[in-house]
Amino acid sequence: MNKKEFMQKLKQLLPEQDKRDILLDYEEHFLSGLTDGKTEEEIVKELGSPEEVAKEFGYTGKSPVRTSVWAAIGLVTFDIFFGISILATLFSIWAGLWCVPIACFFAGIGLIIGSLFTGILTLFPWYILLTGGIASLAFGILAGVGMVYVTKAFYLGVKWFVMLHVKIFSGK
């Protein structure tokens, strides 16, 4: 890297208000170094990378505070218009889906118990109630297992969503 490249890169990394002052110091440094008999490349090598220099000044290109503030504002706006409703919808679907295995499970138990008490007034004979009950119970358990996986996926999604907020708001 030569002087021009170094100065240009540094210029990009520094904020407007301090740019001129700081660049002048480095201009002077280059001139002194050249008078000292060094080449531009040698001086650049000793100076370190423009990124390192900018970091020592406390700048990392774009102002980190401002970008994180904008990101936080963007995220809150997203939450208000979409995030919360999406989350609520997903939550309702999830809760609704859980009703299927729970309902089937208890319906199955009810049918099995009911099959023991068939009488003149029951519409179906006991064996239909019993097989129907077992089928319903089995399906309920199967759907319950399926829902455990759905719940896991749901949990990971929510965790990602929460972590995104933590990350943005803590400014990392």
Place this chain on the structure above:
Amino acid sequence: MDIQFKKGVLELCVLSLLDGQDRYGYELASLLSEKVNISSGTVYPVLRRLKTDGFVDTYLEESSGGPARKYFKLTISGDELRLALRKEWLTLKNNISSIVKEGGDEK
């Protein structure tokens, strides 16, 4: 090395070099990078911080056959900071030395 610690040490080095003698940036950078393993580019951020906090002052002076150079000069509070940091450093140095000496010098 801990960044805060490194910053403190660098500040002390700069302040010490400026004690009794005003120097320009390139001179400070050369003297420091000669003895301490740092990129000379990091001297300017230190100088700028010291200037912002009022520990050093700057003035321009024509150099022989070259452009004007920015000289750095200790202020009164800069000299106070130098003495305080110096004391801290010497205590720390002694304490660390005594800890290090407890280990033997050969296996």
